Amino acid sequence: MTASTESGLILPKYRRDPEGTHPPLDSPDYRSTGLRHPKQPLVLLPHKLTEVTGPLLGPGRLGELDHDLTRQHAGEPQGQRIIVHGRLLDGDGRPIPDSLIEVWQANAGGRYRHVWDNWPSPIDPNFTGVGRTITDSDGRYEFVTIKPGAYPWKNHDNAWRPAHIHFSVFGTAFTQRLVTQMYFPGDPLFFQDPIFNSVPDEKARQRMISRYDHSRSMPEWALAFEFDIVVRGREATPFENEEDE
Numbered sequence: 001m002t003a004s005t006e007s008g009l010i011l012p013k014y015r016r017d018p019e020g021t022h023p024p025l026d027s028p029d030y031r032s033t034g035l036r037h038p039k040q041p042l043v044l045l046p047h048k049l050t051e052v053t054g055p056l057l058g059p060g061r062l063g064e065l066d067h068d069l070t071r072q073h074a075g076e077p078q079g080q081r082i083i084v085h086g087r088l089l090d091g092d093g094r095p096i097p098d099s100l101i102e103v104w105q106a107n108a109g110g111r112y113r114h115v116w117d118n119w120p121s122p123i124d125p126n127f128t129g130v131g132r133t134i135t136d137s138d139g140r141y142e143f144v145t146i147k148p149g150a151y152p153w154k155n156h157d158n159a160w161r162p163a164h165i166h167f168s169v170f171g172t173a174f175t176q177r178l179v180t181q182m183y184f185p186g187d188p189l190f191f192q193d194p195i196f197n198s199v200p201d202e203k204a205r206q207r208m209i210s211r212y213d214h215s216r217s218m219p220e221w222a223l224a225f226e227f228d229i230v231v232r233g234r235e236a237t238p239f240e241n242e243e244d245e
């Protein structure tokens with residue numbers, strides 16, 4: 001889909017995702033959205049050539065071990081080693097190649113390497129919890145990491161976040177940066193998590209849950225989970241920063 005500007009420049013025009021795919025910006029059960037969501041109508045800025053075509057997020061920006069969160073320090077981190085892999089796709093199911101994907105997560109004890117995270121679970125000196133990679137020509141990506149633990153937060157009584165990994169994807173241009181969370185199948189904490197349940201559509205919520213992949217699990221080394229990310233269309237992955245076109 002395309003749109004023309006007054007100068008005749010042809011810019012992409014993106015289809016809207018189905019209603020209920022993304023969480024509302026103000027989700028009362030997720031208390032902090034009351035402080036963060038916009039109170040005034042959004043001001044839409046037109047995408048010009050610079051925003052649509054840049055910057056270049058190529059492999060030269062990656063370190064050798066950016067994709068392997070288990071080998072970024074002198075020792076091995078604690079916890080269950082896992083392989084997280086999948087494809088980045090557009091709304092028509094076509095792969096998005098050469099696109100930057102970033103992840104961040106808590107360690108196996110459910111603690112982030114962050115100054116404000118001080119709940120009594122130990123920091124792992126061999127795990128920072130951040131990584132990035134570039135999709136290949138088929139839109140595929142892969143990370144090696146540690147399965148994160150659940151952690152408490154003060155949103156409501158006895159509140160615990162299900163185990164999850166944050167994903168940031170850039171599509172084909174910097175203005176297309178989207179953020180989502182990947183969850184693990186069978187987590188018993190889904191029922192009380194207002195972030196997971198802020199996505200109105202049940203089928204859309206299921207698209208945030210990874211699939212255990214026995215064929216990619218490695219004997220005596222790592223379990224594997226598959227997580228495809230679709231940036232537009234009927235099968236779009238729910239994102240945290242929904243925007244109007």
